[in-house]
Amino acid sequence: MQRNTRQREVIRRAFERAARPLSPQQLLALAQQEMPSLGLATVYRSLKALSEEGWLTTVELPGSIQHYEIAGQAHHHHFHCRACDGVFEVHGCPPRIDQLTPRGFKLEQHEIVLYGLCADCSRAA
Amino acid sequence: MQRNTRQREVIRRAFERAARPLSPQQLLALAQQEMPSLGLATVYRSLKALSEEGWLTTVELPGSIQHYEIAGQAHHHHFHCRACDGVFEVHGCPPRIDQLTPRGFKLEQHEIVLYGLCADCSRAA
DNA sequence: ATGATAATGATAATAGCTTCTCATTATCAT
DNA sequence: ATGATAATGAGAAGCTATTATCATTATCAT
Structure with a gap:
């Protein structure tokens, strides 16, 4: 228990x-x-x-x-800050991403990760 | 040497x-x-x-x-087969991906990974 | 309040990947 | 062809992230 x-x-x-x-x-x-x-x-x-x-x-x-x-959040992606190593949520998702799938492949899911500086680190730079 | x-x-x-x-x-x-x-x-x-x-x-x-x-290839992304664990190149890149960037963040690069079954594993399934 | 026991904290143990060690082999300028 | 030495292969060692161990503590049904 x-x-x-x-x-x-x-x-x-x-x-x-x-x-x-x-x-x-x-x-x-x-x-x-x-x-x-x-x-x-x-x-x-x-x-x-x-x-x-x-x-x-x-x-x-x-x-x-x-x-x-x-868990249970809407479909989203992430932004990974290279300075503080923090990971942030990114809302939205580019359309037609399934069109990248090569012929014959079966797409089940996808992951998008953006890299750069978060707001705090960007300001500090 | x-x-x-x-x-x-x-x-x-x-x-x-x-x-x-x-x-x-x-x-x-x-x-x-x-x-x-x-x-x-x-x-x-x-x-x-x-x-x-x-x-x-x-x-x-x-x-x-x-x-x-x-090295030296054009900008591209990858497809990761969950069955054979192989990684394949995917050409093309959805437009406007930079618009996902949250306000104040500085985007430097991005990574897109598709998941599913490659052609061979898809056929075998 | 009490007791059975689930959960904790500290640390040892494990697991997976990468690097190091070292005796041996292969490369290549001469 | 030869010799200095870079590179190799096998295995030991190292590193990190995660899991297991175990004595102790805290939870909660009673």
Whole structure:
């Protein structure tokens, strides 16, 4: 049976506050602001549990480890800041992307990742 | 001083034959068809050397390790087959992709990856 | 309030990929 | 043809990210 622990709540809140995909380490850092004793193992356990119960989904990014974000959102893509390494949501999706599919291939999904500087890092540069 | 070894030639040929991005392991398997004694360390050393001399570039794919492809090609994207794990080139690029960029962000590059089944795997399914 | 036990935190262990080591081999300027 | 040495192959070692272990703590049905 599943228990409602304080750390699990802290982790959920961290995702809600961030409102963007987080890596395990980023999540740990963020959640430790509220609960400094939080351990990395608990972060991994919670990510697994929250994914299995459908509250989180995984985000795969080129050249980076797996990230997680709150599930159930509308179709969207991501912007990966090369300076702060943060990942941001991007709304919208170019039309006709399926027309890129080579003949004979069966397209099932697609991923678009934009790179550059986020607003904060762009301002700081 | 750099030497022209047989294994380096075999590796170059493997990329030319494949005409698509390869992971170190995929490259090893392909090159070993021509030279079974080829070792993994040589593959890594060659990938590094060929990248440094500009003959190869790296391809980053979501949820996968770094791949390599022959450099100097026109802007293109990739199709990742979930069945055979092969990566294929996709020509063309949807217009207006820069319009997805959130306000204040500075877009420097983008990556599009299509997922599904390649022609061969699609036929076999 | 209490007890069964799920969850935690610290750390050890694992797994996958890449790099290093080193004795041996192959290249190539001479 | 020969010798200096770059490159190779096999395996050890290293790195990172993730999972397992285990004694301790916290949850929650009773």
